[in-house]
Amino acid sequence: MDESILSFNNITMLFPGVRALDNVSMQFRKGEIHAIVGENGAGKSTLIKILAGAYQPTEGTIEVLGQTYSAHSHYTPHESLAMGISVIYQEFNLIPYLTVAENIFYGREMTRGGFIDRKQMAGETQRLCREMGIELDPRTRVKDLSIAYQQIVEIVKSLSRDVKIVVMDEPTAPLTNKEIESLFGIVRKMKARGVTVLYISHRLEEVFEICDRVSVMRDGKYITTKNMNEVSIKELIGFMIGRELSQDYPQAAGRGSEVVLAVKGLATDKIKDVSFELYKGEILGLGGLVGSGRSETVRALFGADRLKSGEITVLGNKRRISSPADAIKYNIGLLPEDRKRQGLVVGMQVKDNITYGILRVLSKFGLVSAAAQKRICLELKDSLKIKTPKITQITRNLSGGNQQKVVLAKWLATKCDILIFDEPTRGIDVGTKQEIYSLMRDLTKRGKSIIMISSEMPELIGMSDRIVVMHEGRVNGVIARENFSQEKILEIASGTNGKGGATR
Amino acid sequence: MKKGFNFRDILATYGILIVLIALSVVFAAMTSGQFFAIENVFNILKQVAVVGIMSVGMTMVLLTAGIDLSIGSIAGVGCVLTAALLLKGVNVWLVVLAVLAISTATGMLNAFFINELQIPPLITTLAMMTSIRGVAYLITGGMPIFGFKSDILVLGQGYVGFIPVPVIVMVIVFIIGIIFVQNTRYGRYIYGVGGNEEATRLSGISVKKIKYIVYSISGLLSGLAGMVMLARINSGTPKMGQGYEMDVITAVVLGGVSISGGEGRLGFVIVGVLIMGVLTNGLILLNVQEYVQWVIKGLALIAAVGFDRFTQQRKVKAVAV
Numbered sequence: 001m002d003e004s005i006l007s008f009n010n011i012t013m014l015f016p017g018v019r020a021l022d023n024v025s026m027q028f029r030k031g032e033i034h035a036i037v038g039e040n041g042a043g044k045s046t047l048i049k050i051l052a053g054a055y056q057p058t059e060g061t062i063e064v065l066g067q068t069y070s071a072h073s074h075y076t077p078h079e080s081l082a083m084g085i086s087v088i089y090q091e092f093n094l095i096p097y098l099t100v101a102e103n104i105f106y107g108r109e110m111t112r113g114g115f116i117d118r119k120q121m122a123g124e125t126q127r128l129c130r131e132m133g134i135e136l137d138p139r140t141r142v143k144d145l146s147i148a149y150q151q152i153v154e155i156v157k158s159l160s161r162d163v164k165i166v167v168m169d170e171p172t173a174p175l176t177n178k179e180i181e182s183l184f185g186i187v188r189k190m191k192a193r194g195v196t197v198l199y200i201s202h203r204l205e206e207v208f209e210i211c212d213r214v215s216v217m218r219d220g221k222y223i224t225t226k227n228m229n230e231v232s233i234k235e236l237i238g239f240m241i242g243r244e245l246s247q248d249y250p251q252a253a254g255r256g257s258e259v260v261l262a263v264k265g266l267a268t269d270k271i272k273d274v275s276f277e278l279y280k281g282e283i284l285g286l287g288g289l290v291g292s293g294r295s296e297t298v299r300a301l302f303g304a305d306r307l308k309s310g311e312i313t314v315l316g317n318k319r320r321i322s323s324p325a326d327a328i329k330y331n332i333g334l335l336p337e338d339r340k341r342q343g344l345v346v347g348m349q350v351k352d353n354i355t356y357g358i359l360r361v362l363s364k365f366g367l368v369s370a371a372a373q374k375r376i377c378l379e380l381k382d383s384l385k386i387k388t389p390k391i392t393q394i395t396r397n398l399s400g401g402n403q404q405k406v407v408l409a410k411w412l413a414t415k416c417d418i419l420i421f422d423e424p425t426r427g428i429d430v431g432t433k434q435e436i437y438s439l440m441r442d443l444t445k446r447g448k449s450i451i452m453i454s455s456e457m458p459e460l461i462g463m464s465d466r467i468v469v470m471h472e473g474r475v476n477g478v479i480a481r482e483n484f485s486q487e488k489i490l491e492i493a494s495g496t497n498g499k500g501g502a503t504r
Numbered sequence: 505m506k507k508g509f510n511f512r513d514i515l516a517t518y519g520i521l522i523v524l525i526a527l528s529v530v531f532a533a534m535t536s537g538q539f540f541a542i543e544n545v546f547n548i549l550k551q552v553a554v555v556g557i558m559s560v561g562m563t564m565v566l567l568t569a570g571i572d573l574s575i576g577s578i579a580g581v582g583c584v585l586t587a588a589l590l591l592k593g594v595n596v597w598l599v600v601l602a603v604l605a606i607s608t609a610t611g612m613l614n615a616f617f618i619n620e621l622q623i624p625p626l627i628t629t630l631a632m633m634t635s636i637r638g639v640a641y642l643i644t645g646g647m648p649i650f651g652f653k654s655d656i657l658v659l660g661q662g663y664v665g666f667i668p669v670p671v672i673v674m675v676i677v678f679i680i681g682i683i684f685v686q687n688t689r690y691g692r693y694i695y696g697v698g699g700n701e702e703a704t705r706l707s708g709i710s711v712k713k714i715k716y717i718v719y720s721i722s723g724l725l726s727g728l729a730g731m732v733m734l735a736r737i738n739s740g741t742p743k744m745g746q747g748y749e750m751d752v753i754t755a756v757v758l759g760g761v762s763i764s765g766g767e768g769r770l771g772f773v774i775v776g777v778l779i780m781g782v783l784t785n786g787l788i789l790l791n792v793q794e795y796v797q798w799v800i801k802g803l804a805l806i807a808a809v810g811f812d813r814f815t816q817q818r819k820v821k822a823v824a825v
Contacts, residue, residue: 304706328708342706345699347766352692357707359689367687410707 004063005030005196006051006165011060013046013220020046021057024222026215028165031194033187035207038217038240039429044200047217048167051198052087053080065164084164088154088171090427096143101125103142104157128156131189133182148175148290155186166190167198172206173426176289176455177490184210202429204233205458216240241431249462250441252481255282259316260449261332261418263301266310270296271473274310278418278451281444285464286453288493293473294453295337298420302327302334314418328357333416335407337423337453339400343407346396350388351377353395353406357414380409385435401432408439419443421452425459437463457486469493519811520758520772524779531786539789546668550736552781553670554579556774557729558752559759560681561611561722563773566756567685568718569698569765570625574614575726575752577636579745582607582730584640586656587649587740596655604727610636611723615716633749640742650739660735670732677725682770690717698765754801755780757808780804 006028013021021043028034036044049055050062053076061070065083069075094103101121102109110117110124118139125138134152142150151171158166168187172180187197187210199211207214208228216223216239223239258280266274271293278284286294299305301312303321312319314330321327327334336342344353354377355362362372377391384405388398395406404424411419421440425433440450440463454460460467461484469477469492477492532539558575565572582603589599610632617628662669685691693714696704705711726745734740759776761768783804787797 302706323708323710324706325708325710334706336703336706341700342702345696345703345766347699348692348695352695356692356696356704356709359692363689367683368689368692370687 003030004028005065007063008047008050009061009063011047011050011057011062013043013050013055014058020220021050022220024060024217024220026222026225028196028198030196031191032212033191033197033199033210035199035201035211035214036217037201037204037207037214037236038223039431042217042240043220044217045169046220048087048169048198048200051080051085051165051167053077081161084162085167086158086161086163086165087167088151088158088169090169090173092150092154094142094150094153097141099139099141100136100145100153100156101138103153104128104138104160106157124160125156128159131159131186133185146291148179151175152179152183155183159186159190163190163195165196165198167200169200170202170427171199172201172203176291176493177457178289178494180206202427203456204236204430207236208233218242237430249459250438252283252441252465255444255465256280256447260314262311262313264311264313266297266300266312267308268296268300268305269308270305271300274300274470274473274475276468276475276478278449279465280449281447282465283440283444283450283452283463285460285467286451286470287460287467287489288470288476290455292470292493294470295422296473297470298334298422298451298453302332302420304334328414328416331415331417332420333357333411333414333418334420335404335411335422335424337426339403339407343410344395344403346394346403348395349392350381350386350395350398350406351391354380354391354409354413356410376413377409380412384409384412384439401428401436404428404432404436408436412443417448419448419450421450423453423455425454425456457489460489461486520760520775520779523758524775524782527779527782527786531782531789535786535789539786544785544789546666546671548778548781548785549671549674550668551785552777553668553674554729554732555748555751555755555780556674556777557677557725557732558722558748559755559773559777560677560770561718561725562752562756563681563759563761563768563770564685564694564718565625565722566753566761566763567694567698567765567768568715569701570618570715570718571629571753571763572611572614572625572719572722573629573749574610574632574636575722575729576745576748577633577640578607578610578723578726579730579733579748580640580742581610581636581643582727583734583744584643584649584740584742586731586734587652588643590652590654590656591649600656600731603731604724607727607730608720608724611719611721611726612716614723615712615719618719619712619715637742637746640744644740644742646742648739648741656731657735657738659732660737670736673728673732677728678770678774685770690714694718695766698762698767700766750801750805751780754805754808757805757812760812762812763809776808 004027008024008026011021011024024043024047038044046055050057056075057071059071061068064085095106098106101118104125105121110120122138129136136149136152142153145153171183175183190197199207201207211228213225213227214231214236215225216236218240256279259277260280261278264275274297286297288294296305300307301321303323303326312321314332319330321330340346351373355373359368362369374391381388381391386405386409387402395403398406424440425436428436444450452463465481467479467484467489468475469479469489471493479488528539538544558579562572562575585606586599586603589602590596614629614632617623618625658669659673660670664672685694693704693709696709697711697714701711730745733744755776756773757763757776758779759768759773761773783800784797787800
């Protein structure tokens with residue numbers, strides 16, 4: 001089992017003005033699940049891109065499956081693929097308009113007599129899916145699949161090749177617990193077949209659950225490699241951030257008694273009869289599996305999706321919300337799940353993004369007041385600790401965590417009283433996560449109310465005052481803080497609690 | 505984090521200015537200085553005025569990730585309609601107001617199809633280009649309209665001091681345009697719609713309204729450009745403005761506005777406009793055949809868009825790090 005299959009030797013990678021990797025050496029064994037952890041910007045992605053042949057390192061060598069490549073040998077993505085290395089990126093490389101089967105065999109279609117043999121491709125896809133315990137129609141177009149299923153297609157695609165090394169970059173981020181379980185099953189099966197899995201994740205609990213060893217990176221440097229059983233989660237975080245950090249959630253403040261928002265019988269194409277209340281100063285968790293209608297609920301509430309029926313009451317007044325503009329008028333803000341696609345105009349400057357929703361207020365005689373814009377942005381930049389050299393920076397150049405803070409700043413600037421956070425810490429490193437948590441708590445202490453969707457169980461339990469659990473487009477239960485437990489939430493989310501088992 | 509001097513960045517930002525200067529120098533050398541004669545410089549400015557005016561509207565449209573192919577036809581209708589009304593003896597101010605209103609409404613109609621019927625801008629304005637051109641021929645019955653005397657000719661032939669009026673009109677349009685795009689909230693939203701339409705909508709901004717605004721402005725300025733054309737040659741022919749969308753789009757893209765929207769500066773578009781003017785003027789001075797000029801102009805558009813794509817790709821790579 002100790003056979004080395006891949007090693008990085010003294011890899012240094014320079015980008016203009018940045019030392020992305022600094023003399024990094026790491027070894028990987030055949031048939032192990034090896035985690036690489038580190039905060040955003042630690043150099044994990046760069047290392048993976050070198051392995052995938054997308055980058056040539058400035059210095060150092062890689063040994064892959066007995067072959068040695070130096071900075072000057074032309075190790076290409078094509079070669080990497082041919083050697084049996086498969087990288088599943090966070091952003092998928094799928095063709096939306098093609099079917100699942102066509103995507104899986106993209107570039108190496110099965111043919112018969114010169115024509116594409118859809119039947120055989122579908123059959124093979126089905127077999128692979130069954131192996132993973134996943135229900136997936138090979139003839140579905142990828143564009144009609146949820147993010148979770150698109151990820152699964154990516155995994156099946158890599159499995160369909162004769163892989164020796166699989167790199168998974170945050171594979172569980174978009175998945176629900178059930179899907180994660182089946183993913184882990186597959187990962188273990190791959191391991192049993194002798195496949196090496198490089199597992200990159202911010203979710204350390206998972207790393208402990210699935211991995212054999214872990215290597216830590218920080219600021220482009222290699223820190224250490226440990227067997228999973230000889231390190232604690234606290235120590236690991238210590239290695240990652242270079243200091244001790246409590247993984248505790250900020251103290252709940254206790255909610256007020258005033259109902260700021262009540263929805264009754266909300267229905268769209270995807271959800272049915274959704275009702276709940278939000279109290280002043282509370283964080284209301286919205287739990288459930290992917291596809292249970294959580295995002296759809298908040299989108300309907302926010303006027304982003306068309307409402308078929310239902311009533312929305314804000315501060316005691318019945319309101320018609322048919323567009324995001326309406327929602328904002330009643331002081332409701334949404335921080336969407338997909339920051340890049342829905343939350344930010346990444347090509348614009350930070351200051352324009354922050355003030356995007358309040359330019360009307362900042363305008364005098366039709367002209368935007370640059371001074372007022374600057375004042376508000378600097379204020380929010382300081383209070384949220386947004387790391388950017390200047391507020392005129394193009395938002396695209398900020399890290400994921402800082403982009404999330406810009407979205408937050410945008411909504412704080414609008415002075416909304418009801419804030420909806422859809423997966424607030426997805427893809428964000430541990431340190432920034434803590435900051436976002438305390439910011440959210442601070443907001444509730446100042447009288448704001450928050451609805452939070454989260455697929456991360458510890459986060460949901462740690463942050464929420466109450467949790468509304470959804471199942472197949474309906475509210476299947478509401479749990480109060482004193483009754484929180486992972487088992488209970490899962491039970492309700494999977495619909496095994498029996499209908500109407502709501503507890504207050 | 506970046507060092508102060510980066511050759512490629514400078515090239516990406518100011519490359520177009522270098523092209524303009526190089527082109528001017530080459531033409532000056534080839535025409536033994538005739539090119540830089542003060543009359544010729546104003547001649548160029550006068551020639552680009554029409555393209556310049558229209559390019560301000562086109563820039564806004566492209567910034568929203570749209571396109572407007574109907575501008576040449578709108579200018580054509582503006583031109584013949586002005587001529588026809590003036591020939592009927594209608595008051596010149598009334599004519600100007602009416603033509604500008606109709607041009608704006610035409611632009612608004614473009615936006616209506618794009619917004620309400622969800623027809624892509626390329627198809628909408630391609631169809632409108634043909635239909636509106638047809639209207640221009642209908643107005644004139646296919647014949648040129650001339651023989652009117654009017655104050656409107658100042659717009660094309662007048663001078664203030666030694667500066668031609670059309671140049672002044674263009675400069676004013678640019679100044680108002682730059683202030684609108686840079687310093688008003690609608691200007692910011694124009695960038696936002698092109699940069700990320702969904703995020704803009706979720707920020708409570710009406711994307712439809714922004715599109716109505718930009719296509720209306722594009723229509724309005726095309727109508728204005730049509731009047732300037734008429735005033736310059738004193739005759740309203742129905743094929744006036746034909747093919748101008750090509751020159752305008754090339755100028756705007758040369759000026760660094762991304763065809764995928766959300767990026768670019770109106771200030772630099774002036775440079776793109778000047779390049780088109782210099783190119784046309786230089787080729788004429790060199791007695792290059794008109795058909796050859798077409799070939800060159802087409803290639804200029806390919807080059808401009810190619811350069812835009814090239815820099816976009818570099819950006820994608822840089823972000824992926």
